Amino acid sequence: MDESPAETAPVPEVSNGWADRTPEELVAKSIAPVKKQFLCPPPIRACSNEQNDAVSGGKTKPAQTSVVKEKKSKRQLKRERQQAVKSAVGICPEVAKRGDVSRCPYNDKCRFSHDIEAYKAQKPEDIEGDCPFMTAQETCPYGLACRFLGSHKDGVEAGDVSAHRRSSEMNGLSKDVQKLLWKNKVKFPKADAKLKALGLLGHANSKIRILENKKDDQVVSNNCHVTDGNGCTELPNNSDDKMELAAEIREENGVDETFSLDESRPSKKPRSVIEEEILSGELDDGGVNATAEVVEPSCTSPEPEATADIVSPESDRSLKLHPREKKLIDFREKLYLAPLTTVGNLPFRRVCKGLGADITCGEMAMCTNLLQGQASEWALLRRHSSEDLFGVQICGAYPDTVARTVELVNQECTVDFIDINMGCPIDIVVNKGAGSALLTKPMRMKGIVQAVSGTVDCPITIKVRTAYFEGKNRIDSLIADMGNWGASAVTIHGRSRQQRYSKLADWEYVYQCARKAPDALPVLGNGDIFSYLDWNKHQAECPELSTCMIARGALVKPWIFTEIKEQRHWDISSGERLNILKDYVRLGLEHWGSDTKGVETTRRFLLEWLSYTCRYVPVGLLEVIPQRLNWRPPSYFGRDDLETLMASDSAADWVRISEMLLGKVPDGFTFAPKHKSNSYDRAENG
Structure with missing residues (x-):
């Protein structure tokens, strides 16, 4: 790679097989x-x-390396971390920050090393360049531990890491709430009230109520008989169906029976740790009032919500904002950077923001991990102050899990919208019933969107693929109802789950869905946008599209946002x-x-x-x-x-x-x- 020919250089004698093609x-x-x-x-x-000369059968092939990375167990990794903390490498942050052993408040009880000289002896050489904190006219919060120590000004006392991040970054999970999540002590009054009103509280009762699937001409009497249009009465043949139908009708008539009629019968699906606390009856004594004490004071609900457990479904609906009354986001013709796994982190979003992106969204976070208080998952929700229109994306399999997560995120974070991923094709997500797996369960999709939109006033958007299986598109049959479910916008990736990222996106089907959508429901397209001509083409061919989401195109060339805004092909130099x-x-x-x-x-x-x-x-x-x-x-x-x-x-x-x-x-x-x-x-x- 040390040679580079001029533009007029001759074609190399050994070509790569494509030099003779037009x-x-x-x-x-x-x-x-x-x-x-x-x-x-x-x-x-x-x-x-x-x-390099390993040859087999006349063809060069990679030889096996002698260095094989050993796969370590979790116990071994934990032991290595503990040993690193006790060694000179793990110097106390307070000592490194100030350069003074006496600054540590724990003194001899501190679990980190206080040997400054030993730390300096093993520390790698400083990196050339200026410390990013000093160039920002701030004091470096890492002190001796900074790899750019040579650029520090003498006599300047180190700053505070958390204070620096608080000044520019938002959406951090407080330690108090995290500990409560670890102990399963956080209550979700708004989510549980809405789930109860919809009959979706708990995985065992997560099916959409049978009454919604019956024909319009069927009526239900108080004695649990189903009467068809001809005046004949009948009950379901299956005893389990009888019990489920009876439970729903009791709830419809105001009977407080949230859970299964037969408590000795095991649940159809394992319950989450948060549900175990709810189903164990702790809500009976503490109720919603206990919730307000457990979570932050800002989480205290107004008086009508405090009695949500006894509000009937009809009155509960009157307390909630209609989807059309919620704050709306104008997506039209805005450049939307898609949520991108691994690479779509906060620094990358800041780069894209500087290059012209209008809307940014955090990486997909799993609801179950957020509810468990995992710091690594909550880090995906971080937001920088420069992201003026920012949303977070979450992914879950059941209405109760997603609704509780949304309530928690709404309390702990500052976001402009929350996006629900219903299109992720990754096996580990799909096998849990989330992501693209929801495309095979439209009634569960409906339950999730209804529960979430009824829990918070923040705009709720959803992201889907065309279908689960190739050639069996189904979003066009659902798009007309998604606005009534409570969605504020829908993003359609023009590929099926089976297709993954192979072949080109089916934009004709995206157009078809956009034309079928109600006027009040913005539809965004996604797939294969890699130049301003692609952007112009989709916007011109389907005016019903609000905008187009840019995903892999931004990974390959993040300056695509500049190209679209300036309507040019940027022949960007290597410098x-x-x-x-x-x-x-x-x-x-x-x-x-x-x-x-x-x-x-x-x-x-x-x-x-x-x-x-x-x-x-x-x-x-x-x-x-x-x-x-x-x-x-x-x-x-x-x-x-x-x-x-x-x-x-x-x-x-x-x-x-x-x-x-x-x-x-x-x-x-x-x-x-x-x-x-x-x-x-x-x-x-x-």
């Missing part, structure tokens, strides 16, 4: 039509320098791309920290992002513009060494780029991207 033939095969003078032979992949990466690193260090842990966390997420940016082919190198998202780039030289390095799909070259920005990687460092695509050398990085 641009039209390449486009037909989804190969990026790079100008012939920039094509180069594909690199020879090997796992180590000593094994300009490097400046964007520098901005990301600076923002990452501000978010994750400038100590060793923060530097390596920033590096890991930078490498994940670089595994996408390598797919970008500069405009000046293409025979046909614009680049399409499904094009596979051939091996090519850039116009300079840096552009050539950025075009590499080898993880070893991504690591080299990270070392330009964050210093040398630790000994034994390996990296393989989560998505595994375009990584030939996996963990070996040869």
